[in-house]
Amino acid sequence: MPNSPEPPSRAWHARLLESVEMQTGPRRVLAVSTLVNTAGNGLFVTAGALYFTRVAGLSAVEVGAGLTIAGFVALTAGIPVGRMADRWGPRRLWAWSLVVEALAMAAFLLVDSLPLFVLVACVSQFAGAASQTARMPVFRRIGGAGATRLRAVLRSLVNIGSSAGALAAGAVITVDTRAAYTVLILANAATFAVNVLLVMMLPKLEPLRAKSAAKSGVALRDRPFLAVTVLCGVLSLQGPVLTFAIPLWIVQHTEAPRTLVAVLVTINTVMVALLQLPATKGIDGVLLAGRAARVASFGLLAAFVLYGLTSGLGAVAATALLVAGTIVMTLAELRYAAAEFELSFGLAPERLQGEYSGVFGLGQGLAAAAGPYLLAVLVLGAGIPGWIALGALMVAAGLLLPPAVAWAGRVSRTAGHESAEQELQG
Numbered sequence: 001m002p003n004s005p006e007p008p009s010r011a012w013h014a015r016l017l018e019s020v021e022m023q024t025g026p027r028r029v030l031a032v033s034t035l036v037n038t039a040g041n042g043l044f045v046t047a048g049a050l051y052f053t054r055v056a057g058l059s060a061v062e063v064g065a066g067l068t069i070a071g072f073v074a075l076t077a078g079i080p081v082g083r084m085a086d087r088w089g090p091r092r093l094w095a096w097s098l099v100v101e102a103l104a105m106a107a108f109l110l111v112d113s114l115p116l117f118v119l120v121a122c123v124s125q126f127a128g129a130a131s132q133t134a135r136m137p138v139f140r141r142i143g144g145a146g147a148t149r150l151r152a153v154l155r156s157l158v159n160i161g162s163s164a165g166a167l168a169a170g171a172v173i174t175v176d177t178r179a180a181y182t183v184l185i186l187a188n189a190a191t192f193a194v195n196v197l198l199v200m201m202l203p204k205l206e207p208l209r210a211k212s213a214a215k216s217g218v219a220l221r222d223r224p225f226l227a228v229t230v231l232c233g234v235l236s237l238q239g240p241v242l243t244f245a246i247p248l249w250i251v252q253h254t255e256a257p258r259t260l261v262a263v264l265v266t267i268n269t270v271m272v273a274l275l276q277l278p279a280t281k282g283i284d285g286v287l288l289a290g291r292a293a294r295v296a297s298f299g300l301l302a303a304f305v306l307y308g309l310t311s312g313l314g315a316v317a318a319t320a321l322l323v324a325g326t327i328v329m330t331l332a333e334l335r336y337a338a339a340e341f342e343l344s345f346g347l348a349p350e351r352l353q354g355e356y357s358g359v360f361g362l363g364q365g366l367a368a369a370a371g372p373y374l375l376a377v378l379v380l381g382a383g384i385p386g387w388i389a390l391g392a393l394m395v396a397a398g399l400l401l402p403p404a405v406a407w408a409g410r411v412s413r414t415a416g417h418e419s420a421e422q423e424l425q426g
Contacts, residue, residue, distance in 0.1 A: 026142045026202050027150060033198040034154045035161040040191030042165020043184050044105070047172050051181040056111045066114065070121035071369045075362060077129035079220070082358025090137040095199045097131035102192035108185055129365065136357035140345050141205055151341040152277045159273040218352055219359040224408030225347055226359070231404055232340055233363025234397035235293060237390070238300050238333060240371040242268055242326065245379050246307070252380065253311045256318040264326045271330045279334035280341070289342035290405035292335050297398020299332025301391030308387030347408050 052058045058066075085093050104124035111117045139151055168187075172180045219225060247261045283289050306325035310318040348356030379386040 029198055029201050030139070030142065030150070030154060031157055033195050034157045035164075036191050036194050036198065038158045038161030039165040039168075040188040042162035042167075043169045043172075043191075044188045045162075045166075047169040047181065047184055050173060050176075051108070051185065052111070052117065054176070055178050055181050056108075056117065058111075058114060058117060062114050062117070066118045066121050067125075068369070069118055070125040071365070073122045074125035074129035075365045075369065077126050078133050078358030078361040078365065079355065080358070081130040081133045082219075082355040085134045085137050085355075085357075089205050090134045090141075091199060091202055091205050094131055094134035094138060095196050097127050097134055098192045098196045098199065100127035101131060102189045102196070105185060105189040105192060109182060129361070133358045133361055136344070136361075138202065138205060140348075142202070149277065149280050151345075152280045152338060155337060156273045156276045159269045163269055218349075219356045222356075222408075224404065225356065227404040228343060228347060228401065228408055229360050229363040231397045231401045232293075232343065232360070233367050235297065235300075235336055235340075235394060235401075236364045236367035237371050237374065238329065238336075238394065239364075239367060240375060241304075241329065244372045245375040246322070246326075248376075248380055249307065249310075250322070253383065254318040254322070255313065255315040256310065256322055257315065260319055260322060264322060267323065267326050268330045268333075271327070272334065275331075275334050276337065280338040283338050283342050286343055286346040286405050286409055287402070289339040289346070290402035293339040293343075293401050294398040296332040296336035296339065297394045297401075299328055299335070300394040300398075303329035303332060304387040304391035304394075308384040311384055343405065347405070 049063055052063045081093065081097075101124060104120055104127055107120045108117075108124075111120055139154070142150070169184065172184045242264060246264060250256050250261060251258060283292050303325045306321050306328065310321045310325075313321070344357065344360045348360075375390075377386075378390055382389070
């Protein structure tokens with residue numbers, strides 16, 4: 001090995017093993033942190049738009065445009081933040097991201113114009129994306145060999161926390177006063193502040209990559225990993241279906257009651273909370289994860305066909321098919337999410353978890369940003385053929401994913417990832 005400040009492989013591998021063998025205490029901290037964070041997010045997501053339109057004086061179009069701009073700005077956070085997490089340690093970077101999120105959330109109370117709203121929203125969403133990227137290596141190192149199961153447990157808690165926050169937001173919406181919305185904004189800011197304290201309670205995680213390692217961009221040059229990232233991004237387009245497409249579909253294309261939207265969201269939330277951990281069963285390794293995602297893609301196709309068939313039916317029949325479609329879609333979503341957890345961790349070199357996490361997040365970020373527009377054109381615009389086309393797109397990505405994973409798996413991605421080593425050493 002050439003002379004370099006980079007610690008010998010045994011040293012950093014020993015640190016990794018040490019983090020893997022941690023007691024359950026850090027996992028409990030992560031669980032509490034997840035509940036606190038998602039409860040705050042549930043508050044803001046449910047009633048934030050009403051604050052901006054009813055209190056800050058912005059129009060719905062201005063709010064939508066500002067959030068879209070902020071969403072695309074946030075996409076730029078992943079890769080640089082991931083590299084910083086690898087070089088400086090992910091826990092500290094996660095904590096600083098939460099500090100910025102808390103300040104940005106409180107700054108929303110000062111918004112009284114569109115330019116100021118866009119500025120604060122960009123800072124808020126950029127910090128949120130940075131937080132998401134920085135915490136992935138923390139999950140990986142604390143979870144160790146059980147990182148996929150840890151992510152599954154935390155995803156279950158996400159739904160519980162979000163539901164609690166949404167219920168609290170319902171009370172704010174009922175009161176519908178400036179004071180109530182102000183309390184909501186400050187409460188969400190407080191959840192970020194509390195999370196800073198929780199994150200600092202986690203064990204200090206030393207960087208596994210030396211600050212002197214000059215070369216970066218390894219993940220962006222990893223073509224097999226990029227292929228997996230793109231395909232997972234396509235499959236992630238199912239995310240906005242229930243929250244964006246289905247409410248509009250019910251109102252515009254079916255005879256089902258509008259109140260069914262809340263029922264469908266509840267079904268999805270409860271199923272994820274109860275079944276996400278069992279859904280990881282049998283996904284031990286990236287090859288099995290690729291196959292699980294392929295099976296999930298056919299489940300998504302079946303669900304989308306059921307949704308499409310509701311057009312023109314009576315209220316009872318449409319309601320039955322919408323409920324059935326949501327159950328089928330959620331089962332597929334559970335399996336795909338478990339597969340995605342395994343792929344995002346298993347295909348990344350240990351000492352480049354942050355950088356690879358940042359690149360992998362680009363696929364999900366693009367799906368979140370472009371998903372509503374694509375669904376509006378493809379599904380709400382084309383009707384049943386659009387649903388079928390969306391399902392076919394899912395199946396195409398699902399069929400391509402196992403070969404892409406096998407391609408990526410032909411390169412060693414263990415602690416001694418050779419190609420990454422060569423890049424790091426120049």
